[in-house]
Amino acid sequence: MKPRVERGTRAAHPPARPRRVRAAILSLSIGGVAALGSYAALGHLEVGPDEQVVQAANSSLAARAAQLDAMEADLQAAIAKNLPKLPPIPKYPPVTVPRIPAPQIITVSYVEGVRYKQGKEKYKKGKEYTKKQREAERKQREKQREAAKKRREEQHEAEKKRREEQKKREEH
Numbered sequence: 001m002k003p004r005v006e007r008g009t010r011a012a013h014p015p016a017r018p019r020r021v022r023a024a025i026l027s028l029s030i031g032g033v034a035a036l037g038s039y040a041a042l043g044h045l046e047v048g049p050d051e052q053v054v055q056a057a058n059s060s061l062a063a064r065a066a067q068l069d070a071m072e073a074d075l076q077a078a079i080a081k082n083l084p085k086l087p088p089i090p091k092y093p094p095v096t097v098p099r100i101p102a103p104q105i106i107t108v109s110y111v112e113g114v115r116y117k118q119g120k121e122k123y124k125k126g127k128e129y130t131k132k133q134r135e136a137e138r139k140q141r142e143k144q145r146e147a148a149k150k151r152r153e154e155q156h157e158a159e160k161k162r163r164e165e166q167k168k169r170e171e172h
Helices: 017-044 051-080 131-171
Strands: 107-111 114-118
Touching: none
Parallel strands: none
Antiparallel strands: 107 114
16 A cells, blocks of 8 residues: 655655665675685685796705805815915105195174174274264265266266267268
8 A cells, every 4th residue: 555645745765675685685695606706716726836936946046055155165275274474564754744824714794784804804893883883884885876876877978979979970
């Protein structure tokens, strides 16, 4: 008998139990077939090393061991013999090396954008270098920059005039 469904509601789903049972049976049967197949495959395969390969490896190892034993016997015989004496070490007069003075090291450091050197000459030191001196040096650098800028402008103007004169000569 069908379950009764009212209007506006969802249809009733059939029970999920038969689907689960079928899925379990199917998965168990697939697992059993896989186990039987792997057992059959392993039964027909040869697992383990080939006897010919093992014999070849053992024979090559035995030959190498015999060679090493012979070399060891030769070395032991050479050690047992009295070796000849080494020649005497020649004696030479002592060698004198001229002394070279070490280079002078000058360290340069920057404090608040000002360069300080320490070495042979006398330079400004941090505490003696006052704010007024820094300001005076800054103004001097600005004057130098302005003078350089003015020289560049004058050179530029002179170059312009030279080009204009050259164009006038070419036109005539």
